[in-house]
Amino acid sequence: MVRMNMVQAINLALHQEMEKDNTVIALGQDIGINGGVFRVTEGLHDKFGSHRVIDTPLAESGILGTSIGMAIAGLRPVAEMQFSGFSYIMMGQLEGHAARFRTRTRGLFTVPLVVRMPFGGGVRALEHHSESHEATFAHIPGVKVVIPSTPRNARSLLVAAIRDPDPVIFMEPKRSYRAFREEIPEQEEVIELGKAHVAQQGDGITVISWGAMMRPTLQAVEQVNNERGISVELIDLLTVSPLDDHTIIDSVKKTGRCVVVQEAPKSFSPASEIIATINDKALMHLEAPVKRVTGYDLTVPFFGRENDYLPSVARIRRGIEETCDF
Amino acid sequence: MIGTWNMNAQTDTLKSLTAVGSGIPSLPLGLDHQSKSFAIASLQILDEEGNVDESLEPDLPADRLQYLYESMYLARVLDERSLNLQRQGRIGTFVPSSGQEAAVCGPALAMRPTDWFVGAFREAGARLMRGEPIEKQLLFFAGYEEGNTFEGGERTLPISIIIAGQCLHAVGIAYAMRIRGENDTAVLCTFGDGATSEGDFHEALNFAAVWQVPVVFVCQNNQWAISVPRSSQTRSETIAQKAIAYGMPGIQVDGNDALAMYKAADEAFSRARDGGGPTLIEAVTYRQKMHTTADDPKRYQDPAVLEAWLKRDPIIRFRRHLENKGIWSDQKQEAMEQHVKEIIDNGIAAFEAASDFRPDAPFDYAFGTTVARLEEQRAEFLDNIKREAAHG
Numbered sequence: 136m137v138r139m140n141m142v143q144a145i146n147l148a149l150h151q152e153m154e155k156d157n158t159v160i161a162l163g164q165d166i167g168i169n170g171g172v173f174r175v176t177e178g179l180h181d182k183f184g185s186h187r188v189i190d191t192p193l194a195e196s197g198i199l200g201t202s203i204g205m206a207i208a209g210l211r212p213v214a215e216m217q218f219s220g221f222s223y224i225m226m227g228q229l230e231g232h233a234a235r236f237r238t239r240t241r242g243l244f245t246v247p248l249v250v251r252m253p254f255g256g257g258v259r260a261l262e263h264h265s266e267s268h269e270a271t272f273a274h275i276p277g278v279k280v281v282i283p284s285t286p287r288n289a290r291s292l293l294v295a296a297i298r299d300p301d302p303v304i305f306m307e308p309k310r311s312y313r314a315f316r317e318e319i320p321e322q323e324e325v326i327e328l329g330k331a332h333v334a335q336q337g338d339g340i341t342v343i344s345w346g347a348m349m350r351p352t353l354q355a356v357e358q359v360n361n362e363r364g365i366s367v368e369l370i371d372l373l374t375v376s377p378l379d380d381h382t383i384i385d386s387v388k389k390t391g392r393c394v395v396v397q398e399a400p401k402s403f404s405p406a407s408e409i410i411a412t413i414n415d416k417a418l419m420h421l422e423a424p425v426k427r428v429t430g431y432d433l434t435v436p437f438f439g440r441e442n443d444y445l446p447s448v449a450r451i452r453r454g455i456e457e458t459c460d461f
Numbered sequence: 462m463i464g465t466w467n468m469n470a471q472t473d474t475l476k477s478l479t480a481v482g483s484g485i486p487s488l489p490l491g492l493d494h495q496s497k498s499f500a501i502a503s504l505q506i507l508d509e510e511g512n513v514d515e516s517l518e519p520d521l522p523a524d525r526l527q528y529l530y531e532s533m534y535l536a537r538v539l540d541e542r543s544l545n546l547q548r549q550g551r552i553g554t555f556v557p558s559s560g561q562e563a564a565v566c567g568p569a570l571a572m573r574p575t576d577w578f579v580g581a582f583r584e585a586g587a588r589l590m591r592g593e594p595i596e597k598q599l600l601f602f603a604g605y606e607e608g609n610t611f612e613g614g615e616r617t618l619p620i621s622i623i624i625a626g627q628c629l630h631a632v633g634i635a636y637a638m639r640i641r642g643e644n645d646t647a648v649l650c651t652f653g654d655g656a657t658s659e660g661d662f663h664e665a666l667n668f669a670a671v672w673q674v675p676v677v678f679v680c681q682n683n684q685w686a687i688s689v690p691r692s693s694q695t696r697s698e699t700i701a702q703k704a705i706a707y708g709m710p711g712i713q714v715d716g717n718d719a720l721a722m723y724k725a726a727d728e729a730f731s732r733a734r735d736g737g738g739p740t741l742i743e744a745v746t747y748r749q750k751m752h753t754t755a756d757d758p759k760r761y762q763d764p765a766v767l768e769a770w771l772k773r774d775p776i777i778r779f780r781r782h783l784e785n786k787g788i789w790s791d792q793k794q795e796a797m798e799q800h801v802k803e804i805i806d807n808g809i810a811a812f813e814a815a816s817d818f819r820p821d822a823p824f825d826y827a828f829g830t831t832v833a834r835l836e837e838q839r840a841e842f843l844d845n846i847k848r849e850a851a852h853g
Contacts, residue, residue: 436606
């Protein structure tokens, strides 16, 4: 066991998958000699060479488009978008091609690729470096969206994403990159995609979150537990799409109350979909309306104002208390 | 009855399509069977020692030359001071532009106030010449949208971090100027060598040439897109030659030679104003510092190459030129340095005094119309802020 931060854990997953499977290749801007702007791909270029670790020209659509070709022809590309804010340039390739090849060729051509991208706020970054637009990707049929929250689950989810037979958008919460460390076992671990994780069991209320929001949510959960004795069942979504209905519905049926915490804008978001799913499958078990604690329907402000935008521990706590007191 | 495919009919059709009398068919293929050769011109007026090629020297009065020099110098010192502010945590991630002052200030000198400036993020000197106050530049890097605009900046677009996207906006603006009858107005569009790999770059140059709109494209080829060298960005020998493919004039210019950059841009602006369409200018320069303060060039850059480029610094050679012309002296330099220090001190003071940052301002600018759903969120937002303030 070694203690690692999320950057190191993702790096370990890449090293191990590339060693095990020589069809896995990495490509993106500055990922080779520079080791990536966040050092996530550090050492890969030295170990696997410039044929498998490619510093591409500066072109997001080009990176995804060529990855699609590689995937069709038997490789397993792991592409990096330097920041999620630049990834919208590749949307034509994602929606128009990657997401559709399997169905439009009735399974003849498939696109097993991963697009890694750091996302989210809280690091005082420049414009276009802070948004959380997982819903944009989750809304595309045929694309999976995975968001880890800790070093250990990041490593295990990335392995699963690389081995998955379909395109996976792997969104790395950059605020959590170096925020804390976790014990990482040497041997491989895999977390099945599409499965949420019950991070803490409880019977008073279900709280659902993912990515960087898991940490303030955990703090809020501890506070309401210590100060008010509220028993929280905390669910870490891990895979945003496809949603793990089973884990969510089982929990809500038990607790009868639910709060969803997300950094992303409120409307048309994963939180909206989770609530709709609860309405479909557990409405008669609800004791209170399901609450959303989210970002606002705004372009994420420059970092001078981002702390007012991001859900805080206090806001999350109030959301839990109001739902319990309803 | 199900029709059967008539092979003979098809063959007959093909025959008639390909029927030739003698020689080459005059089908509209656009193929004239002539081989062509193309050449790309290059321009340098001031060499590294500050010697001027008088046959090429633009006719600029002394005050314009001094203004160009002082603008470049101001940008350089502002870079140093901004890096200090970043180290002290008074601004966030900063993008330095040292070494590239001539590449943008030369073209900016050729602009009229009514022209449009559409840039990327490494043109501090040109932005100063467009009238953007120092405090605004600092506000941007301190994390406030308020730093994106300034009084008199109605034709200066803010920094574009998204690579190459702004090139298309420049083309659209130029088209609009023609439609609106501003036939004397042109657009300066700047971007880096990395941007030439983006689809938007290709689309912008193609649209500009097809529409023959007045855009002066200046590629600041500073040899690096973060860690990726120019040689890994494109196999084209020059970036200027890409112009040939789009059907517009292209020229490779010593980007550290402010006179050459001025002259190339001035000619391109004249052509654009005369209805001659767009031009691509490749400014060959060098990024003397990191990509941003979050970057460490030691990981990928050969220090000897940087050393060689420092000797080609644009500001040193321009000062020599002014001295050779007898319009600059140590005393003038000293007075200017003092003046520049005061301007920057005042700019930093104004930046630090700026305080009008209403937290809910982003709600004012989400749309041009009032949206009930957002106003509800604004109320919740303000309530959250009040509660958090109450809890300290």
